[in-house]
Amino acid sequence: MMESSSSSSWMYQMMTAVLILIACVELCDASTVVVDVYRLIQYDIAGSPFGSRLASLNHHAASSSLLSSSTDLSRAVLVLPLTELNHHTSFINEYIEQGKPLGGLLLLLPQILRPERSETVGGHDDSFDKENLKKQLVDLEQKLIHATINYPVYFAFEDEDLDKVLADIKRNDAAGQPATATTGGYKLIVSSPAPKKLSSPTITNIQGWLPGSKADGDSNQLPTIAIVASYDTFGAAPALSVGSDSNGSGVVALLEIARLFSILYSNPNTRGRYNILFGLTSGGPYNYNGTQKWLKSFDQRLRESIDYAICLNSLGSGENGLWLHVSKPPENAYVKQIFEGLSNVAEELGVTVGLKHKKINVSNSRVAWEHEQFSRLRVTAATLSGLSAPPDLLESTGGLSDNREFVNEAAVVKSVKVVAESLARHIYGQQGKNINIFADNSSLAVNPSYIRSWLDLMSRTPRVAPFLSKDSPFITALKKELADHVVEVNLQHDVLDGMFTFYDSTVSTLQIYQVASVTFDLLLLLGLGSYLITLFSLLVITTRGLDDLISLFRRPPSRKVKSV
Amino acid sequence: MTMFHFFNCAILTFGPHAVYYSATPLSEYDTLGTSVKTAVVYLVTALVKLVCLATFLKVSENDVFDPSQELLKALIGFIDVAGLYFALTQLTHRNISQNHKFQAVGLGWAFADSVLHRLAPLWVGARGLEFTWEYVLQGLESNANLMLSLSLAALGSLMWLRKNKPKTLIPIIYACAGIVATMPSIVSYLRWGLGWQLPKVVGFQLFTSFTMALISWQLFSACQKPSS
Known part of the structure; x- marks a missing residue:
C-alpha cells in the first residue's frame, strides 16, 4: 500500500x-521589451530595387543625439521618434537619399496612427498638430518609398516600454558612451529570414449588378451606368497601409450607394431604366492595373452599353470640396451632363464641385486616375475625388498617414448624397428639378452609422494587393456585403502585370535586450579571480598556517603531508 | 560574450566549493568519497522533501505568504537536518577525524544543493542575451549557502558526535543549530512575506551566514580544547 x-x-x-x-x-528567456514592428516595403520596379533591402536586425541601439556628432553608425540601430525628425532635417538627406551606412533604423510612430485604434474618432488630442504630422509623414513616406535603402527599416508605435528604453539609450548617448559591443547598452534584434520574392501577386476585382427594368426586350439592351472604386492600397509599411481615405472612403461610398439603389430597385415600380454596375477594383496604385484587366474582360457589347462610369476616389479628405476629373473636353455631352447633375445637387448641399480636364497621353504608361482606364477604351468616365491634382505613381495610395484620424466622416456622407442624388435624378429623368429622393429621415436616407462602421473596418485592414490573398477575409466580406445589395456578384482573379516585384516579411517581432559588455564580464572575471585567490589563501592560512601557503608557492608540485 | 558571462557565474557559484576542498586539508586526506556520499544523501533527502511538499502543501495560485503553509514548509525543511544527521552518523566513513568529517559532509551537501538548484537555471538563463544581475546574485547566494551548510554540519557534529562538551555551551549549540536550520524559512519569509528585493535578500543571507559560520567556528574550537 x-x-x-x-x-x-x-x-x-x-x-x-x-x-x-x-x-x-x-x-529566463524573457527579454526586456518585445514589440511588433512593421518593415518598410521592399519592391522592384522593372528590376531596379526600392525600399528596405534587408530584414534581419542585430545591432546595438543609438539615439538621434548621435546624429549631430560624426559617430559611425554603421553598426548601430538608430531609434528615431517621428516627432524628432524635425530637429534632424539633414538625416533624411544623408541617410535615406545619399545612402550613408547605418546598421538599421527604427522609426517610432505616434499611437494616433495605430490602425487598431481606428474606432476612436479623432479630436481627442487637440494639442497634437495633426496636419503638420500628416504632411511630415507623407513627405517621409515618399522619400522612403523611392529610395534604395541598404539597411533594415522598421516602424513601431511608441509605448511606455519603448519610451523607457529610448530614454535610457539617450542617457547613455549623452554620457558619451554610445552603445557598442564593449560598453553594453541595448541590443535590438529582429530575427527574420532573408525576404523572398512573392511569386506572381494576384489582384481580385469584385463586380455586381443592379439590373434595370425591362421595358421591352432584353435587359442587356438597357444602358448601363458604372460606379467604380479601387480598394487596395500601397504604403511604406504594407501592414499599416489601411488607406482610410484613399481609397477606403470610395469603397464605403460605393457600398452605401449600392445599398440605397438596391432599395429602389427591389420595388418593380421604382426600378430604373438603367442597369447599374458596381465594380471594386484592385491594383489601383499600380496604374489601375486591376481596372484595366476588368474592362478588358468585358465583351464588346457590354462595354458599348456603358453610358458612363463614375470612379470614386478619396472622398473623405476634408471640406475642400470635390473635383470631377475628366479626360474628355468639358464640352462633351456626357461630361456636361454628369458635371451639371453633380454640381446641382452639390450646391443644394453646400458642397463645391470643380471640373478638371486632363488629356490622356496614350504613350505614357502612367494612369493617374481610374477613369483614364475607361477613357483609353473609349468609355466615357469621370473620377470624383477630394484631390485637386493628379497624384504621381505611388502617391496618395493610402499609406502611413492615411488613417482613420484624418478622414472626415461627414465629407464622405455628403459625397455619397451628391453622387446618389444626382444619379437618381438622372436615372428617373428628374434633372434640374429640386426633389430629394434620398431625403434625410426618410427610409431612403443615407445611413451615417453604416458608413462609419465600414470606414472603421477599412481603417483596420491593410490592403496592399500583393499581400492580400485571393480568399482573404476582407475580400470575402466585401463580396458578401455587395451580394447583400446587388445580384450576380462575382470575383475576377488576375495576376498583377509586369514591372512590380514584391518581397515578403512585412511584420516581425522586435526583441530588445539589455546586454552587458565584454568589459564588464572581464572586470567580473578579474574580481572573481581575486576573490577566489583570497579565499584560498585565507583558508590555507587558517587551517594549515602561513608557512604552508608560502611553501605552496615555492614548490608547487610538492605536497607535504602535514598533520594539523 | 554571453558564454563568457555564463562561465563567470559558474565560477562564482561552484568555485568556492572547489577552492575550499583544495585549500583545506580535506584534499590531503582524500575525503572526496565522503563528500560524494553526502551528495547522494542530499539527493535522496531532496526527493523525500519534494514528495512531502507535494503531499502536504496546497498549491497556491498566487505568491501570497500564508503563515500556516509556511510553517508546514519550515517543518518539512527540517528533513534536511535529518538527512544531515544520517550523513554524519550513519554513513561509514573512512578513518578521518571528526574535524574533517563535518567539513567534507558540509561541502558535499552544499555542492549538491548548488548543482541541483542553480546549474539548470544558470545554463538556460545566463547564456541568454539579456543581462540581469540575477545570476551573479545567485552565485553569491551559493556562497552563503556553503557557509551555512558548513556551520550546520559543524554544529551537527558537535551535537551528535562529541560526547564530552562543556555543559554551558550545549544550549548555545542547540540554539545556533535551530537558527541555522530555520534560515531557509526566514529567507523565504523575507522574500515573499516582506517582499524584499533579491539584492537585499542576498545581502542578508551573506551577512547572516557569515556570522553563523564565525559563531559555529568559535563554538567548535571551544569544544575542541577540553578534549585535546
Whole structure:
C-alpha cells in the first residue's frame, strides 16, 4: 500500500519538476521589451530595387543625439521618434537619399496612427498638430518609398516600454558612451529570414449588378451606368497601409450607394431604366492595373452599353470640396451632363464641385486616375475625388498617414448624397428639378452609422494587393456585403502585370535586450579571480598556517603531508 | 560574450566549493568519497522533501505568504537536518577525524544543493542575451549557502558526535543549530512575506551566514580544547 502511493507521488513529483524547469526556461528567456514592428516595403520596379533591402536586425541601439556628432553608425540601430525628425532635417538627406551606412533604423510612430485604434474618432488630442504630422509623414513616406535603402527599416508605435528604453539609450548617448559591443547598452534584434520574392501577386476585382427594368426586350439592351472604386492600397509599411481615405472612403461610398439603389430597385415600380454596375477594383496604385484587366474582360457589347462610369476616389479628405476629373473636353455631352447633375445637387448641399480636364497621353504608361482606364477604351468616365491634382505613381495610395484620424466622416456622407442624388435624378429623368429622393429621415436616407462602421473596418485592414490573398477575409466580406445589395456578384482573379516585384516579411517581432559588455564580464572575471585567490589563501592560512601557503608557492608540485 | 558571462557565474557559484576542498586539508586526506556520499544523501533527502511538499502543501495560485503553509514548509525543511544527521552518523566513513568529517559532509551537501538548484537555471538563463544581475546574485547566494551548510554540519557534529562538551555551551549549540536550520524559512519569509528585493535578500543571507559560520567556528574550537 505504502509502496504504491509513494510511487504515484513520485510520478507527480517528476512532472512538477519538469514543469518547474519549463517555467524556468520561459522566465529566463524573457527579454526586456518585445514589440511588433512593421518593415518598410521592399519592391522592384522593372528590376531596379526600392525600399528596405534587408530584414534581419542585430545591432546595438543609438539615439538621434548621435546624429549631430560624426559617430559611425554603421553598426548601430538608430531609434528615431517621428516627432524628432524635425530637429534632424539633414538625416533624411544623408541617410535615406545619399545612402550613408547605418546598421538599421527604427522609426517610432505616434499611437494616433495605430490602425487598431481606428474606432476612436479623432479630436481627442487637440494639442497634437495633426496636419503638420500628416504632411511630415507623407513627405517621409515618399522619400522612403523611392529610395534604395541598404539597411533594415522598421516602424513601431511608441509605448511606455519603448519610451523607457529610448530614454535610457539617450542617457547613455549623452554620457558619451554610445552603445557598442564593449560598453553594453541595448541590443535590438529582429530575427527574420532573408525576404523572398512573392511569386506572381494576384489582384481580385469584385463586380455586381443592379439590373434595370425591362421595358421591352432584353435587359442587356438597357444602358448601363458604372460606379467604380479601387480598394487596395500601397504604403511604406504594407501592414499599416489601411488607406482610410484613399481609397477606403470610395469603397464605403460605393457600398452605401449600392445599398440605397438596391432599395429602389427591389420595388418593380421604382426600378430604373438603367442597369447599374458596381465594380471594386484592385491594383489601383499600380496604374489601375486591376481596372484595366476588368474592362478588358468585358465583351464588346457590354462595354458599348456603358453610358458612363463614375470612379470614386478619396472622398473623405476634408471640406475642400470635390473635383470631377475628366479626360474628355468639358464640352462633351456626357461630361456636361454628369458635371451639371453633380454640381446641382452639390450646391443644394453646400458642397463645391470643380471640373478638371486632363488629356490622356496614350504613350505614357502612367494612369493617374481610374477613369483614364475607361477613357483609353473609349468609355466615357469621370473620377470624383477630394484631390485637386493628379497624384504621381505611388502617391496618395493610402499609406502611413492615411488613417482613420484624418478622414472626415461627414465629407464622405455628403459625397455619397451628391453622387446618389444626382444619379437618381438622372436615372428617373428628374434633372434640374429640386426633389430629394434620398431625403434625410426618410427610409431612403443615407445611413451615417453604416458608413462609419465600414470606414472603421477599412481603417483596420491593410490592403496592399500583393499581400492580400485571393480568399482573404476582407475580400470575402466585401463580396458578401455587395451580394447583400446587388445580384450576380462575382470575383475576377488576375495576376498583377509586369514591372512590380514584391518581397515578403512585412511584420516581425522586435526583441530588445539589455546586454552587458565584454568589459564588464572581464572586470567580473578579474574580481572573481581575486576573490577566489583570497579565499584560498585565507583558508590555507587558517587551517594549515602561513608557512604552508608560502611553501605552496615555492614548490608547487610538492605536497607535504602535514598533520594539523 | 554571453558564454563568457555564463562561465563567470559558474565560477562564482561552484568555485568556492572547489577552492575550499583544495585549500583545506580535506584534499590531503582524500575525503572526496565522503563528500560524494553526502551528495547522494542530499539527493535522496531532496526527493523525500519534494514528495512531502507535494503531499502536504496546497498549491497556491498566487505568491501570497500564508503563515500556516509556511510553517508546514519550515517543518518539512527540517528533513534536511535529518538527512544531515544520517550523513554524519550513519554513513561509514573512512578513518578521518571528526574535524574533517563535518567539513567534507558540509561541502558535499552544499555542492549538491548548488548543482541541483542553480546549474539548470544558470545554463538556460545566463547564456541568454539579456543581462540581469540575477545570476551573479545567485552565485553569491551559493556562497552563503556553503557557509551555512558548513556551520550546520559543524554544529551537527558537535551535537551528535562529541560526547564530552562543556555543559554551558550545549544550549548555545542547540540554539545556533535551530537558527541555522530555520534560515531557509526566514529567507523565504523575507522574500515573499516582506517582499524584499533579491539584492537585499542576498545581502542578508551573506551577512547572516557569515556570522553563523564565525559563531559555529568559535563554538567548535571551544569544544575542541577540553578534549585535546
